[in-house]
Structures are given as C-alpha cells and as structure tokens.
Amino acid sequence: MTGILRWQDILDILVVSFIIYRTFLLIKGTRAIQLIIGFIVVFFVFYLSKKLELFTLGWILSNFVGAIIFVIVVIFQNEIRRVLLALGRSPFFKKITYVEETLFYDELSNACVVMSSRHTGALIVIEREVGLEEFMEIGIRIDAATNTELIVSMFQTSSPLHDGAIIIREGRIVAAGCILPLTMxxxxxxxxxxxxxxxxxxxxxxxxxxxxxxxxxxxISYAYHGELTTDISEDTLKKTLKGLLG
Incomplete structure (x- = not known):
C-alpha cells in the first residue's frame, strides 16, 4: 500500500456509490427499505456487543444474521425480483422509441383534456426514479398501454376505481384505484x-x-416536488411532462 490514490480507486468508489444510490432509489417506497433499516440496527447492536464483550448477545446476533438471509429471500422475493427487473429498465436499457414516447404524451394529455371538458375528476401519477410499489399494493395491479379511452373510463363515476389514482411506469398503466398520502x-x-x-x-x-x-x-393541474401548478393548457401539460420525464 503506497497511500497514492489511483484512478482505479476513484472509479471503484464512483461505481460502488452509483450502485448503492440506484439500489436505494429502487427500494425506496417498498417494504425493503424497512428491512435495511432493521439490518442497520442489528449490525450496530452486533458491533457494540463485540466492543463491550457481550459474548452471549454477540453469539445470538451472529447466528441470527446467518439465518435471516434465507428468510429475506422468501419474504421479499417480490421486491428482489422487482429490483432485478428494474435494472433492465434503467435509462441505459430502455427500449421505448421516440414514436412511443410521443404517443404516450399525446394520449395522456388528450385524456386530461377530455376529462376536463366533462368535469371528470382524475389523479394520475407518473413514476420517475423513486419506486411507488408501496402505493401500488393498496390499488389494483394492471398492465396496459397508456390510452385516452382507458384512462377516461377508469375515472367515470360508475367505475370502482374512480376515487383512487392510477400509476404509470415507463409509459404503461401499472396500477389503478391507489390511495395516496395527503399533504399535511x-x-x-x-x-x-x-x-x-x-x-x-x-x-x-x-x-x-x-x-x-x-x-x-x-x-388541469400538475404537482412536482410538493409544488402545485394549476389551470394549465394541454400544450403546457405536454411540455411539462416532456421536460420532467424526457
């Protein structure tokens, strides 16, 4: 060890930091984040037991950590599967074309204009980096292309889903009837x-x-980072979505 920071070391740090950051974004909003917090607490207590020479507590925790890995795989198999699938959906691997992207903006904007003219209440949430799994679990899972007629029909008062929100991920409707937290x-x-x-x-x-x-x-209004912009036109909505999602 020479103490000289090589370019490989810098690259190593950047890659590891990027992986940790991306993993955090993928699991945020899911049950897995609670698991990680629990692990941090367990390892902190384990560290203290070693430093304070609490042998019985240290023995229990060392065996607990070894056994819990199997339990994690079983309990959180859906979250693990989602993280692995999401890696292939990262911006570097997206297969969405320019035509599909343009169609998505058009269909979503048209749906909002139609519902606006009919005074049909609607709430549509488009996922970005942070996962929305926690809120999708409360709603109804679906997998459908973003379509004007479909969105409008979901928010008709005769629809059992009209009181909740729909969630869109990578241009596709993935959940409907979702209950979201209200601002305090x-x-x-x-x-x-x-x-x-x-x-x-x-x-x-x-x-x-x-x-x-x-x-x-x-x-028609939109919210981003806790700020609400009200009474916008169809053209403004399209430009806003392209700017925030493109």
Missing part, C-alpha cells in the same frame, strides 16, 4: 380538494409527477 402542510389553499392534496402529498415523499383534473372546475 397548512400553507396550501384551503379550497383544494382531496385529489390535489394527494397530488402534493405523493410528490413530497417521492420524485413522481402527479397530474390532477378538477371535478368541480374542470381545470
């Missing part, structure tokens, strides 16, 4: 309804983009 801020407009509060709330805890159609006024 007191500074927002008191006249805002539940959908607008949910749009702000989900974008406060994730990096998603939420689009809202007001049932009362028919206005």
């Amino acid at each position: 801020r007191n500074s927002i407009d008191l006249s805002l309804g539940t959908r607008h509060r949910a749009a702000i709330g989900i974008t406060e805890v994730t990096d998603a983009v939420a689009v809202v159609v007001s049932e009362e006024k028919g206005k």
Whole structure:
C-alpha cells in the first residue's frame, strides 16, 4: 500500500456509490427499505456487543444474521425480483422509441383534456426514479398501454376505481384505484380538494409527477416536488411532462 490514490480507486468508489444510490432509489417506497433499516440496527447492536464483550448477545446476533438471509429471500422475493427487473429498465436499457414516447404524451394529455371538458375528476401519477410499489399494493395491479379511452373510463363515476389514482411506469398503466398520502402542510389553499392534496402529498415523499383534473372546475393541474401548478393548457401539460420525464 503506497497511500497514492489511483484512478482505479476513484472509479471503484464512483461505481460502488452509483450502485448503492440506484439500489436505494429502487427500494425506496417498498417494504425493503424497512428491512435495511432493521439490518442497520442489528449490525450496530452486533458491533457494540463485540466492543463491550457481550459474548452471549454477540453469539445470538451472529447466528441470527446467518439465518435471516434465507428468510429475506422468501419474504421479499417480490421486491428482489422487482429490483432485478428494474435494472433492465434503467435509462441505459430502455427500449421505448421516440414514436412511443410521443404517443404516450399525446394520449395522456388528450385524456386530461377530455376529462376536463366533462368535469371528470382524475389523479394520475407518473413514476420517475423513486419506486411507488408501496402505493401500488393498496390499488389494483394492471398492465396496459397508456390510452385516452382507458384512462377516461377508469375515472367515470360508475367505475370502482374512480376515487383512487392510477400509476404509470415507463409509459404503461401499472396500477389503478391507489390511495395516496395527503399533504399535511397548512400553507396550501384551503379550497383544494382531496385529489390535489394527494397530488402534493405523493410528490413530497417521492420524485413522481402527479397530474390532477378538477371535478368541480374542470381545470388541469400538475404537482412536482410538493409544488402545485394549476389551470394549465394541454400544450403546457405536454411540455411539462416532456421536460420532467424526457
């Protein structure tokens, strides 16, 4: 060991940091994040037991950590599968074409305009980097292309899914009827309804983009990073989505 930092060392640090960062984004919003927090606590206690020479506690924890790996694979197999699949869906491997991307923006914007003209309330959340699995678990899982008619039909009052939000991942509708957290801020407009509060709330805890159609006024709005922009046109919506998602 010479103490000289080689370029390979810098590359090594950057690669490991990137992997840790991407893994965190993939598991955030899932049960796996709770597991990691638990592991950190266990390893911290294990470290203390070694330093303080608490042999019995150290023996129990060392055996516990070895056995728990098998339990993790069984309990969190869905999350593990999702992480592995998501690696292939990263921006470096996406197969979506320019035509498909343009069609997605058109279909989503058209759906919002149609619902706006009919005063049909709607809440649409587009996933970005942070996973939305936690909120999808409460809703109904589906897998369908983003389509104007489909979106409009989901938010008809006769639909059992109309009170919840739909979640879109990589241009496809993956869940509907989802319940989202409401913002707890007191500074927002008191006249805002539940959908607008949910749009702000989900974008406060994730990096998603939420689009809202007001049932009362028919206005289209979007929320991002906890900030709500109201009464936007179809053209503004398309440009905004392209800027935030493209």
